[in-house]
Structures are given as structure tokens and as C-alpha cells.
Amino acid sequence: MSRKLVTLYTLLIVACAAMACAEPGSTTGADSGPLRAIENKGSDTLVNLALAWAEAYMNLHREISISVTGGGSGTGIAAMMNGTVDIANASREMKAEEVAAAEANGISPVEHIVARDAIAVVVNPSNPVDRLTLSQVSAIYSGQLTNWSQLGGEDRPIVLLSRESNSGTYVYFLENVIRLGRSESQLLFSPDTLLMPSSEGISVEVRQNPNAIGYDGLGYVTADQKVIALAVDAGMPYVLPSVATVNDGSYPVSRPLFMYTAGEPEGEIKEYLHWILTEGQILTGELGFVPLQ
Amino acid sequence: MHNSRWSEFAVESLIRVLGFSTVGLVALIFVFLLREGLPVLSEVALPNFLGRAWYPTFGSFGILPLVLGSVLVTVTAIAIALPLGLATAVFVREVAPGWAREILKPMIEVLAGIPSVVLGFFGMTMVAPWVRQTLGTATGLTAITGSLILTYMALPTLISVAEDALDAVPKSYRDAGLAMGATQWQTIWRVIVPAARSGIVTAAMLAMGRAIGETMAVMMVTGNAARMPTEWDALLRPVRTMTATVAAEMGEVAKGSTHYHALFAIGIVLFVITFAINMTAARAIFAKRRRGGLR
Numbered sequence: 315m316s317r318k319l320v321t322l323y324t325l326l327i328v329a330c331a332a333m334a335c336a337e338p339g340s341t342t343g344a345d346s347g348p349l350r351a352i353e354n355k356g357s358d359t360l361v362n363l364a365l366a367w368a369e370a371y372m373n374l375h376r377e378i379s380i381s382v383t384g385g386g387s388g389t390g391i392a393a394m395m396n397g398t399v400d401i402a403n404a405s406r407e408m409k410a411e412e413v414a415a416a417e418a419n420g421i422s423p424v425e426h427i428v429a430r431d432a433i434a435v436v437v438n439p440s441n442p443v444d445r446l447t448l449s450q451v452s453a454i455y456s457g458q459l460t461n462w463s464q465l466g467g468e469d470r471p472i473v474l475l476s477r478e479s480n481s482g483t484y485v486y487f488l489e490n491v492i493r494l495g496r497s498e499s500q501l502l503f504s505p506d507t508l509l510m511p512s513s514e515g516i517s518v519e520v521r522q523n524p525n526a527i528g529y530d531g532l533g534y535v536t537a538d539q540k541v542i543a544l545a546v547d548a549g550m551p552y553v554l555p556s557v558a559t560v561n562d563g564s565y566p567v568s569r570p571l572f573m574y575t576a577g578e579p580e581g582e583i584k585e586y587l588h589w590i591l592t593e594g595q596i597l598t599g600e601l602g603f604v605p606l607q
Numbered sequence: 608m609h610n611s612r613w614s615e616f617a618v619e620s621l622i623r624v625l626g627f628s629t630v631g632l633v634a635l636i637f638v639f640l641l642r643e644g645l646p647v648l649s650e651v652a653l654p655n656f657l658g659r660a661w662y663p664t665f666g667s668f669g670i671l672p673l674v675l676g677s678v679l680v681t682v683t684a685i686a687i688a689l690p691l692g693l694a695t696a697v698f699v700r701e702v703a704p705g706w707a708r709e710i711l712k713p714m715i716e717v718l719a720g721i722p723s724v725v726l727g728f729f730g731m732t733m734v735a736p737w738v739r740q741t742l743g744t745a746t747g748l749t750a751i752t753g754s755l756i757l758t759y760m761a762l763p764t765l766i767s768v769a770e771d772a773l774d775a776v777p778k779s780y781r782d783a784g785l786a787m788g789a790t791q792w793q794t795i796w797r798v799i800v801p802a803a804r805s806g807i808v809t810a811a812m813l814a815m816g817r818a819i820g821e822t823m824a825v826m827m828v829t830g831n832a833a834r835m836p837t838e839w840d841a842l843l844r845p846v847r848t849m850t851a852t853v854a855a856e857m858g859e860v861a862k863g864s865t866h867y868h869a870l871f872a873i874g875i876v877l878f879v880i881t882f883a884i885n886m887t888a889a890r891a892i893f894a895k896r897r898r899g900g901l902r
Contacts, residue, residue, distance in 0.1 A: 470745075471745040472745075473745050473746040478831075478855045478856065479662070479663060479664045479856070484664075485664065502662055502665065503662075505660070505672075505832060505833055505834040505835075506832050506834055506844075506845070507832055508746065508748055508830040508831060508832050508845050509830075509831040509832065509833075509847070509855070510831070511826055511827070511831070511854075511855050515731070515827070518731060518732065519735075519746070519747075519748065522735070522736050522739075522747070523736075523739065523746055523747065525745050525746060526746065
């Protein structure tokens with residue numbers, strides 16, 4: 315909810331900024347040449363980061379106008395295949411059928427990893443449990459473990475918190491944590507899972523309720539929540555999410571975030587993507603995502 | 608003379624057009640709901656749609672937990688609000704001295720103006736922890752938390768309408784009661800409240816219509832878990848209401864998909880329930896009128 319509002323306001327600001335850029339050019343007839351536009355659309359996870367990049371880049375390059383919209387990874391990829399946007403943002407890889415559809419359209423999509431995102435599992439600070447294996451998290455969220463005492467904690471019921479089912483993070487968590495990445499698994503979130511309309515809802519409940527367990531992108535975790543160290547298996551080391559552990563691959567629940575272009579990027583789009591992968595990575599860290607090395 | 612007749616005609620037709628357009632708009636909304644919602648019946652098998660599992664991203668569109676969740680939260684809210692509201696209305700109308708009534712009535716009306724998101728935030732940060740600690744539930748985000756917030760929201764409607772109903776009871780009834788030697792309490796309980804019965808039923812129905820359609824506050828405090836609220840302690844567990852489901856999921860759903868149609872189908876169910884509640888309220892009014900009694 316709040317993420318969407320932020321998006322809306324930021325879009326307005328970008329629109330105003332774009333107009334402000336356009337106006338001096340047209341009135342003074344400066345030699346900056348015509349305004350070149352880049353259309354960027356897709357994942358809601360990425361939208362705030364994409365907006366921050368676009369604003370910073372437009373400040374450096376007055377002749378470029380970048381418009382960023384959300385709508386979801388699938389929406390962005392479809393728009394890129396139809397040729398209505400230059401860059402599609404995605405919090406997941408393109409599916410095989412999407413690639414096939416793009417190639418049938420005469421477009422060969424090119425993938426660019428632009429940032430990484432760790433998903434942190436959080437509990438109330440008063441909860442003595444501080445480490446879990448992925449299969450324990452899976453058993454908790456599918457409703458097989460229902461009491462903290464089964465995990466070495468106090469005798470308290472476990473209250474499951476999740477984002478709403480339309481969130482990309484929900485789908486990622488289901489496929490890679492609850493189903494442990496096994497495509498044949500039919501496990502689902504327990505029907506007792508509380509679906510919170512916002513990240514704020516999760517953090518308020520985790521802060522107040524010693525029974526709660528939640529998950530969210532690392533950028534949304536506040537200091538008053540306790541982050542759980544995760545291990546792939548019982549014998550493996552337990553790792554807390556951080557920039558370092560995501561980049562060396564030891565934290566098990568992290569995902570790359572993508573931008574897709576139709577064919578190899580050229581001209582200003584190529585320059586923009588190059589900037590994102592270099593200087594732009596400073597903003598990545600500031601917004602709570604994990605910058606590329 | 609001629610002029611004034613013209614202006615009267617103009618005003619009359621304007622009012623007529625406005626009146627009919629209101630009815631027309633409601634009809635159009637219903638047609639729109641049907642057009643967007645009915646396709647779900649061809650896309651989803653009926654047992655699935657009326658089933659117990661709501662996992663819209665995985666092809667399970669069972670609306671039963673959502674309908675029961677809405678009903679549970681709403682009925683509980685009215686069950687709490689009716690005695691409270693009726694007692695307040697009786698106090699304001701029959702017992703309180705004139706000056707107290709002058710203060711209480713506007714204050715009750717101010718209650719109706721509190722935005723639901725503010726009540727939701729209050730519920731999330733104050734009522735939910737209280738429910739968890741006092742009632743010992745696993746989480747404070749439960750059906751009863753939603754009911755308490757809805758009680759608060761339904762009370763102003765209930766009190767105002769019930770008070771109007773008490774107000775419509777002729778003074779002669781009160782005088783007759785007291786002249787027969789009844790105490791004030793007996794007059795109120797045996798004469799005035801029964802005489803205003805249909806108005807009180809209307810008040811409860813209108814408050815229920817208000818409560819079942821409430822979205823934001825409920826979404827913030829009920830936990831939104833799409834589970835079947837069928838255990839004896841279902842009130843102390845989370846539920847997901849129809850309104851919260853539509854509000855939470857409509858923003859991201861692809862237009863024209865099965866999920867999109869299913870959300871509109873929930874809208875149809877909600878519309879039909881609200882319509883039935885309002886019809887019951889209207890019947891209560893008309894039934895009384897036919898008997899030539901009081902409103």
C-alpha cells in the first residue's frame with residue numbers, strides 16, 4: 315500500500331522533473347538537442363530503485379528523459395516484447411514460454427542483472443530462537459510446526475505473517491523456501507497465514523507479538539525486528555543476511571533482480587545500463603538492496 | 608407569473624432526472640458487476656468457487672471462508688453494538704436532561720466522521736495488543752478485534768436511527784404508561800421500546816449494512832488469513848473478509864483474468880447480501896406502516 319503511494323508520488327515528481335527539463339530547452343533553444351526518452355516498466359519490487367536511478371541519471375544527463383512505471387514483472391516483460399517499453403524490470407527470470415513468445419515476435423530478449431535482494435526471516439526480539447534451517451522454515455509456513463517449543467523456543471503458538479499473495483516476494487518465498495525449490499512440491503502457505511497489506515503491517519506485528527514470524531526484503535527490515543540466521547541443512551553453517559553474505563552466495567534466500575532489453579542495448583540505453591551497473595550501485599545499497607560487487 | 612411556472616417546471620424536471628439517474632446508476636453498477644463477475648462461472652468449476660480454499664494465485668477460488676469471515680465479523684459487531692446502542696439511544700432520548708442531550712447528540716454524530724483508516728490504525732496499535740494480552744490469543748489480529756472496531760463504527764448509525772425511532776413514539780404513550788402507575792423504567796422497557804421496535808430493527812440493519820461493507824479498518828486488524836472460521840473459538844483467530852480480499856488483491860490483478868473475474872464475483876455476493884439487508888430493513892418499515900401504527 316505505502317509502496318504504491320510512494321511510487322505514485324515519485325512518478326509525479328519524475329513527471330514534473332521531466333517537464334522542468336523540457337521547458338528550458340524549448341524556451342531558450344539551447345544546444346542540448348532533442349530530448350531522448352527511455353521507457354522503463356515492470357516489477358513493483360524494483361520500482362523504487364528504478365525511480366531513484368532514473369532521477370539521478372536525469373540529473374546528470376539533462377538531455378535524457380526516463381519514465382518508470384510499475385505493474386509487475388509480467389506486465390513489464392509483455393510491454394518489452396510488444397516494443398512499447400525499452401527496458402523491462404523483473405524480480406524473476408523470464409519464463410521459457412515468455413522467451414519463446416518474444417522470439418516468435420522477432421525479439422531476442424537480453425538479460426541484465428542489476429541488483430540483488432535478500433529475503434530476511436524475522437521474529438520478535440524476545441524470541442530465543444535465532445537460527446533455523448530452510449526445511450524448518452518450510453515446515454513452519456506450511457503449517458506442520460505450530461509451536462515454538464518444537465524449535466527450541468518457548469511454549470508459544472507460531473503466528474505466520476506474509477505479504478499479500480500478489481506480491482512477487484510471496485511467490486518467490488513459496489517456490490524457494492516453502493517448496494525448497496522443488497518443482498514437484500505442492501506445498502502451500504498454511505491457511506492460517508496472516509496476509510498483511512503492507513511491509514509496515516508485518517513490522518508492527520513482529521514488533522508487538524512474541525509469537526510472530528515474518529519475512530520481507532532486507533531493505534524493509536527495521537532495527538526492532540530480530541533477523542534469523544538461515545542454513546540450507548542442519549549440518550551447514552547458519553548465515554545472517556547482509557551484503558557480504560548475499561554476494562558470496564552463503565545466504566541461501568536471495569534473488570537477482572533483472573532488467574531486460576529487446577536485443578543488445580544500443581546508444582543511450584546502453585549508456586544508462588552501464589551507469590546502473592557502475593555508479594548506480596551506490597543507490598542500490600542506500601535503498602536496502604544488495605549492490606553487485 | 609408565467610416565469611415562475613416555467614422555473615417550477617424546470618426545477619421539477621431537474622429533480623426528476625436526478626432522482627431517476629440515481630436509480631439508473633445503481634442498476635448500471637449492478638450490470639457492470641455482473642458483466643465482470645459472471646464469467647468466473649465458466650472459468651472455475653462451481654465446487655471450486657464455493658469451496659473452502661482461497662489460493663487465487665494457484666487456481667483455488669473458494670469464497671466460502673471469505674463469506675463466513677465477513678458474516679462472523681459483522682454479526683458479532685452488531686451483537687455487541689445493538690445493546691450498547693439501544694441503551695445509549697434510550698438514555699439520550701428518555702433519561703438524560705435536555706442540556707446533556709444537546710451535548711451528547713452532536714458528539715455521537717462526530718463519532719461517525721472518524722475516517723476508517725484512523726480507526727484501523729488505532730485497532731492495529733492499541734486494540735490488537737490488548738486483545739492478545741487480555742484474551743490470551745496467539746495474535747491480536749483476530750475476528751473479535753475487527754468486530755470491536757466495527758462496533759465502534761456502527762454505533763453512531765445505530766444510535767441516531769434508534770433515537771429517531773424512540774422520538775417518533777407519541778408523548779401520549781409515555782403519559783399513559785406513567786398514569787397507569789408504571790415507573791419510568793417500566794414505561795421505557797414495556798411501552799416505548801416495543802412501540803419503536805421496527806425503527807430499532809431498521810437501525811440494526813442499517814448498521815449491519817455499514818459494517819459488512821467496511822474495508823480499510825477490517826483489513827488492518829483481522830489478519831486476513833483465508834481460513835474457515837468454523838471452530839468454537841473462531842472469533843479469537845484471524846479471518847479474511849470479502850471486502851479486504853477485493854481491496855488487497857484488485858490492485859495487482861491482470862484485467863480479464865480468472866482472478867479478476869473472481870474478485871468481481873465476490874463483489875456480486877457482497878452486493879446481494881447488502882441488498883438483502885437493506886430490503887429487510889425496508890420491510891420492517893413498511894410492515895409497520897401497513898398496520899397504521901408508528902413509524
